[in-house]
Structure formats: structure tokens, C-alpha cells
Amino acid sequence: MNVVNVNITNGSYPINIESGRLDYLDQSIPEDATSIAIVTNSTVGGLYGKRVRDVLLRTGKNVFYVELPDGEKYKDWITLNKIFDSLLNFKLDRKAVLLALGGGVIGDITGFAASLYMRGIRFIQVPTTILAQVDSSVGGKTAINHPIGKNMIGSFYQPISVEIDTDVLTTLSPREISAGLAEVVKYGLILDSSFWEWCENNVNNLLSLDDVAIEYAIKRSCELKSYIVGKDEKESGIRAILNLGHTFGHAIESGLGYGKWLHGEAVGCGLVQAAELSGYSTGFKETDIARVRYMISSIGCPFKAPNFGLSRWLELMLLDKKNENGEIRFVLMKNIGETVIQNVSHDAIEYVIAKTVTSKI
Known part of the structure; x- marks a missing residue:
């Protein structure tokens, strides 16, 4: 496995890169996590949702699932609020962890939700496109779009890790x-x-x-x-x-x-x-x-x-x-x-x- 560390003011976090990384995602969950919520979209969820959920269940923690519609046009306030609705219905607390399973849209909107929910909870990036793996999942930029401008509403909020599985790229167009x-x-x-x-x-x-x-x-x-x-x-x-x-x-x-x-x-x-x-x-x-x-x-x-x-x-x-x-x-x-x-x-x-x-x- 290749590991790249992102060193920032308040600490650091790893980018773990390897074939088959999805099968080891349970190792990325902090021991004190009370529960895990996977946030994905309908396309990626259909490909990897059950597999990732089964791996995370090995932690012995409650694993919840939030599936959003697929597409850049859904990177908006309405979809963001759907995430909050789900987290509140699941009764997630401040020690819960969100896991963003998808491309740049899912990573951005999940990170933004994590930065706001209960004033900030932990999240993990699991990018499934080349673009997300090399760019949007790294560095802590989170956002949604506004009809007037792209990524104009957001925050800097770092993940606790980025988990990159190179095998998932074979499903890309x-x-x-x-x-x-x-x-x-x-x-x-x-x-x-x-x-x-x-x-x-x-x-x-x-x-x-x-x-x-x-x-x-x-x-x-x-x-x-x-x-x-x-x-x-x-x-x-x-x-x-x-x-x-x-x-x-x-x-x-x-x-x-x-x-x-x-x-x-x-x-x-x-x-x-x-x-x-x-x-x-x-x-x-x-x-x-x-x-x-x-x-x-x-x-x-x-x-x-x-x-x-x-x-x-x-x-x-x-x-x-x-x-x-x-x-x-x-x-x-x-x-x-x-x-x-x-x-x-x-x-x-x-x-x-x-x-x-x-x-x-």
C-alpha cells in the first residue's frame, strides 16, 4: 500500500492507496466511533454499497446508509438537507463518522454536511473517480453549488483519512x-x-x-x-x-x-x-x-x-x-x-x- 500524509496545522491524516482498499475500510474507523453513516449516490451505491456496508459491519458498530441522486445538479441545499434529515432520524451523535463513498459531488457535499452537523463530526473520504482520488477528496475543501456560482457555499474541513481503491476505476466510463x-x-x-x-x-x-x-x-x-x-x-x-x-x-x-x-x-x-x-x-x-x-x-x-x-x-x-x-x-x-x-x-x-x-x- 502507498501512503501519502497530508500535514496540516492541527495534525495530519493519511491517504491510503491500494488495490482492493474497499475491503479494509473497517480499519479506518476510529475505535471510539459510536456509529457510521455511509453517504453515496444511486450509481455508486448500486456498485459498492452492500460491499462497503458489510465490511464496516465488522467493526461491530451501527452502520447507516444514505443514498442521494446522482449528478452535479444535486449538489445543492435541498440534497444537503436530505443528509441532515437522515442523520437526525438515525440519531447520530457527535462521535459518529460519515463515510463519503463516491465522486467529487458526494465527497464535497458529505464533507460539508460533516462540518455543519452538530458543529462538526468526523468523516472519511472514499473517492471512486480519478478526479476525486487525485483532487477533490484531498485538502478539505467542501461545498455545495449555488445557481449563480459553483462551490460558492462551503467550508474548509479536513477528513480523518482518504481511502483510495484503484480497482473501482474499472467501472468508470x-x-x-x-x-x-x-x-x-x-x-x-x-x-x-x-x-x-x-x-x-x-x-x-x-x-x-x-x-x-x-x-x-x-x-x-x-x-x-x-x-x-x-x-x-x-x-x-x-x-x-x-x-x-x-x-x-x-x-x-x-x-x-x-x-x-x-x-x-x-x-x-x-x-x-x-x-x-x-x-x-x-x-x-x-x-x-x-x-x-x-x-x-x-x-x-x-x-x-x-x-x-x-x-x-x-x-x-x-x-x-x-x-x-x-x-x-x-x-x-x-x-x-x-x-x-x-x-x-x-x-x-x-x-x-x-x-x-x-x-x-
């Missing part, structure tokens, strides 16, 4: 694999040019979920994210570089309506747009812009954005959480593996939008 790999390659762009080059050389192995390649990609991504989270847990500084491509990506998700594009697809397209903006603003090399575009195309993500029109693009991007005093701030690249955060002119944004959108939505 090719589209979900592609979306997850967008977040993997992002880490190379922001922090590690050697990892980026490794990704370029192993695209086919990653797409086919080669055991060695995918486990290394997950481990290295978690190491890089853990390094940043350890330096800046609540995104007051360097952690913002993890949002490379996200200002554009979140605008795509909000503008189209949540769920039309997968989060990773929007981020992948956003990485191409961020590369173009970097070329305009920081001197990022044209050859490297081409490498980013080719990589996003190779992993199967869209690299042309919807055409909302410039004014709508600006309106959507002004909702980004990195912005200050009404100025749009972007994570940009100076070189592959080297980033900078800065405001850019509207002329620069107009240039990029004109260059990267399709002729229609």
Missing part, C-alpha cells in the same frame, strides 16, 4: 476517465515539469488504466496536492495555484448549467485557455501552448469552449473566488511547472475567448 486525467496533468503544469513529461509519455497507459501507471499518477498527484495544502491549508496564498484552468472551467460549468460538462472536462478546456492567456500575458512559449492543447485532446477532453459571448464570459468569471476588488485574477504559467497569479486586462481575456471558443454553444 471513458468520459469520466478523461475528465479525471485533466486534473492529473494539471499537477505537472503547476508544479512538476518531470511529471508533466511522464504524463505526455504515458497517455495511452493512463487511458487504459494500466495498473502501474494509474497508481503512480494518483500517488504523485496526491503528493503534489498534499505539499501545497501543507503550506496553505485555507487558500490564503500558494494554494490558489491548484486552480489553474478553473476560472475558465467554472465559468463553463455555470454558463452551461451544472452537469452538462463534467468538471474535469471543463477544467481540461480551461487549461488550454489558461495556456493561451499565459502566452499573451507571461510569455509562455507557443510550443508549450501547443503541448497543452495536444495533451488535452489526447486524453479525450474538449479543447474548444462554449461561445457565451464576451460579456457573459466576464460576468461568469467575476464570480471566481480568487477575485479581489472586482478584478479577475488568473493562475498563469511562466513555464511548464512554474506558475504565477495575477490580474489580466480585458483585452487579454477578449483575445483568449476569441481564440478558444467554438462557433456555437
Whole structure:
């Protein structure tokens, strides 16, 4: 088993990565836990719900089950309240543990529920998509969406562990694999040019979920994210570089309506747009812009954005959480593996939008 530790101000927690990890989840439950509530969705629950429940029953504790509808559009107040209804009906107390079994939506909404229920109870992340395993399950960002903006209502609340089973990835669709790999390659762009080059050389192995390649990609991504989270847990500084491509990506998700594009697809397209903006603003090399575009195309993500029109693009991007005093701030690249955060002119944004959108939505 590979173990990556996330070291934060008030302690640390492990990311445990191995084939078949679902069968050992009972080992992740604290001895003093009074009960366990699995929170999942209808799709993942159908695949793994009974298996995980049976494993957790080995602890001798009461195991409850909360099944939510599947989809980004359900990452909202109504669904959050369904979790609270269930926890209250189960009479869970402050020593109960929530277990988030699913992708990024389940991880985000379960973590947010854990941060609020009885002013905070423990939770464990069990991510079942590549994107959740390398990104959303690590670092303690929890949230729900608002119709006006993505992830605008949330908290920083760390899990007590992240349990990654690489075997579950075999049930993902090719589209979900592609979306997850967008977040993997992002880490190379922001922090590690050697990892980026490794990704370029192993695209086919990653797409086919080669055991060695995918486990290394997950481990290295978690190491890089853990390094940043350890330096800046609540995104007051360097952690913002993890949002490379996200200002554009979140605008795509909000503008189209949540769920039309997968989060990773929007981020992948956003990485191409961020590369173009970097070329305009920081001197990022044209050859490297081409490498980013080719990589996003190779992993199967869209690299042309919807055409909302410039004014709508600006309106959507002004909702980004990195912005200050009404100025749009972007994570940009100076070189592959080297980033900078800065405001850019509207002329620069107009240039990029004109260059990267399709002729229609």
C-alpha cells in the first residue's frame, strides 16, 4: 500500500492507496466511533454499497446508509438537507463518522454536511473517480453549488483519512476517465515539469488504466496536492495555484448549467485557455501552448469552449473566488511547472475567448 500524509496545522491524516482498499475500510474507523453513516449516490451505491456496508459491519458498530441522486445538479441545499434529515432520524451523535463513498459531488457535499452537523463530526473520504482520488477528496475543501456560482457555499474541513481503491476505476466510463486525467496533468503544469513529461509519455497507459501507471499518477498527484495544502491549508496564498484552468472551467460549468460538462472536462478546456492567456500575458512559449492543447485532446477532453459571448464570459468569471476588488485574477504559467497569479486586462481575456471558443454553444 502507498501512503501519502497530508500535514496540516492541527495534525495530519493519511491517504491510503491500494488495490482492493474497499475491503479494509473497517480499519479506518476510529475505535471510539459510536456509529457510521455511509453517504453515496444511486450509481455508486448500486456498485459498492452492500460491499462497503458489510465490511464496516465488522467493526461491530451501527452502520447507516444514505443514498442521494446522482449528478452535479444535486449538489445543492435541498440534497444537503436530505443528509441532515437522515442523520437526525438515525440519531447520530457527535462521535459518529460519515463515510463519503463516491465522486467529487458526494465527497464535497458529505464533507460539508460533516462540518455543519452538530458543529462538526468526523468523516472519511472514499473517492471512486480519478478526479476525486487525485483532487477533490484531498485538502478539505467542501461545498455545495449555488445557481449563480459553483462551490460558492462551503467550508474548509479536513477528513480523518482518504481511502483510495484503484480497482473501482474499472467501472468508470471513458468520459469520466478523461475528465479525471485533466486534473492529473494539471499537477505537472503547476508544479512538476518531470511529471508533466511522464504524463505526455504515458497517455495511452493512463487511458487504459494500466495498473502501474494509474497508481503512480494518483500517488504523485496526491503528493503534489498534499505539499501545497501543507503550506496553505485555507487558500490564503500558494494554494490558489491548484486552480489553474478553473476560472475558465467554472465559468463553463455555470454558463452551461451544472452537469452538462463534467468538471474535469471543463477544467481540461480551461487549461488550454489558461495556456493561451499565459502566452499573451507571461510569455509562455507557443510550443508549450501547443503541448497543452495536444495533451488535452489526447486524453479525450474538449479543447474548444462554449461561445457565451464576451460579456457573459466576464460576468461568469467575476464570480471566481480568487477575485479581489472586482478584478479577475488568473493562475498563469511562466513555464511548464512554474506558475504565477495575477490580474489580466480585458483585452487579454477578449483575445483568449476569441481564440478558444467554438462557433456555437
